[in-house]
Amino acid sequence: MSDTTFQLIAIAVYLAAMLGIGYFAFRRTNNIDDYMLAGRGLKPGVAALSAGASDMSGWLLMGLPGAIYLNGLIEAWIAIGLTIGAWLNWKFVAPRLRSYTAVAQNAITIPSFFEKRLKDNSHFLRIAASVIILAFFTFYVSSGMVAAGKFFESSFGWNYFTGLFVVAGVTLLYTLFGGFLGATLTDVAQGLLMFAALIAVPIVAIFQMGSIGGISESIKQVNPDALNLFSSFNTTNGFLAAVAIFSTAAWGLGYFGQPHIIVRFMALRSPSEAKTARRIGVGWMVLTALGAIVTALVGIAYFAGTPEKEITDPETVFLLLSQIFFHPFVAGLVLAAVLAAIMSTMSSQLIVCSSALVEDLYNIAGKKLSPQREVMLGRTGVLVVAVVAAVLALNRNSSILELVSFAWAGFGAAFGPIVLLSLYWRKLTSTGALAGMITGALTVFIWGNIDVLASNMYEIVPGFILNLIVTVVVSNATYKHNALIEEEFTAMEKEIEENAPYVAAS
Template identity: 50%
Template structure:
């Protein structure tokens, strides 16, 4: 294994620190609520940064800079859509969901919340939503494991099989041991590392290419259209990229952060912190890819790896421009992005299996100690399935991430959003929304209709289904009473 010692040592120290945090969180994990939602004890800083880190996976430091490097600023529409979507999610959903889950049976998971909010005695809502979570998130977890394996493979010259286990082991360890608190605390560290890397790197690249004016002239000389945000785009293309923002309303691993906040009062401060972090990170990501155009056009002799795979632009710039020790820290930021998202996804799958299947249908009177250990075993089970799926990198698992994002966004987004703002929504309306959203995404993706990203029609049709089906019936008095109490609580404390 060919490896530079400083980079290896930095990675080992970083991974050891994450596992240590897991064992620290273990001491604060006494029951299932602690393991799944950290006992609803997250302050505004941890809520903000863990929500951001759990969202931004390896694509932040690999996929997006690579796309900007190849095509210029026309690829930045997705960043604009994500910023708008994340802000609206914080504004309309975060605080209300925190209160609504507490007033509806102190729900720990999304299926648990849907079941309590709509008084679903049949268990159908819980089962369907838990199945949606398990299917899409197992694919998501596999994509994270592939990204981690690719990082270890390219950085340390490992075989893909060895890199697969090396990349996944640490994340599984701290998630298994410490649960939600470990995931949230490590996310906070990882978010700090990511923003450090994405602010420092473009500044150093800019200095290495001779400053702003020289850099911009070099980028223009390479291709004047690099500055054109409308290059090779269509109206439908721009709408599709912006449409990624709709996905935020339905992502269980992000919504779990809102549910775990210590109070509604923390949400407003968390929103400001999270959005500042997100804007700086996405801005830095775009800058890395954009300034990389100038650097590699001026240094074609070192551009080989990036020409071969444009997603390596951040990795190569870190190796070329920084001291090996600093490069090790910057490359750890990619690992941080992968680990933060993967750990959240493992935990959401575990909570669905433990709370929504095991406790609800198999062992209603299970002790808290038993449930916590079942939760840990479920983390291990999902991780092993995801590793098996990722074992063959030719499965193109990474290509399914946009599909999974659309699936969650269309199936859960309208249900979550409308359930916290409209008391007239019914159980049948929620069921119709989940089914119509998921089916629309599958059908639209299969036929590739109009070239439009499937989340947009899925979100629209699911919202219409919720409204019209809810209008055919009426919520019960208990549903209205709990909604009003939660809304009053939210308005008093926001």
């Protein structure tokens, strides 16, 4: 058999496994709580790997290695910022959010948590949050479909639309029927596959190429600053270099407001398990990011120093090294890891969009449905969002990276400060939260579309800061004592204190 046949067989095995997991989850989904939050029964390892896989997408296996291949370790600041942000998110948000969403009338979505936490009877806050989720995530899912189409086109010469619909179809099926549990379990399998690929490729490549010292010398010959994490200080003044590094690392701020990630916190079995999940999740993230970085550096030594080996697309360095140093079937599994990164993010986003449509827009009308009808409505929501995203993905020239960056900033700036204040500040009000959320989203939109501003500072920074300021000022101006809010906040804090020996870092 040809190399391509081996690789396609490996990918077919992977896709079949994802469908099998989706069917397993389908058999265990009985009501809307199961469909949207897996009945709050996730083990810490499952929650951690699921959050990591749904977070990283194809950026970890292609975008990050490609950026470092071109510019060296200076591009690693985004990974450093994200790792710090993920640790802070697990440490300070996960246990409190898990506790508070249960205390606040069993909120199972972020918009419903905002409403129930702040006792907003007008529903304006919940509706605004749902609209923001649908607007950003529909395009985010579309970007994943575009990436899938381009992946099959570049790897196997398939028609762009064929690749798009194969990946979209499989992802839709296991998400449509398996719900949150299906998306989560496939995330775990995909996270393990990504981990194995990102660890195996650089290790095997290093052994094949010789000593680490020799590889390091080859890298320096190609790019003397490739191994310098602070190389920007060599090309510009210190202040501007520091601002550039801060702006890049500021991606980590986005974690506090990413619905498809923090919903995993809500699904934990108990707040005390956040500590174990944090260690697993951040450990997975550190090792996979290091694997991606080392892969890129090895690629510089292998490809860039030899003109006849020079690659045209830096983002394919991970894929090319796997095809060179592994059997075609194993290389196919590495290619499947790229699909895993794309599909895990898409499935998580589809579930969040479905919950926004059903739980946060349809159910606030007060209509009562049977558990089976609610699940069916949830599946309809997944289908609707997927169809709209697929229509948008028909434009193959969509800018994937820019769209992902914009959506990440939008969620981080719109939701991040509200999530943090809702968990740590008793005086937060629904009016303040709504004003801050809108301020954050608008700031990202305006700042991100003004080149002179966006080129100097990532839009999440001004959006996050202005949201925080507006929310605090308006909340102080509109605060009124609410006995039920005080009671629930105290109950949440009491549960956290009782679990302090388990939640606190050792």
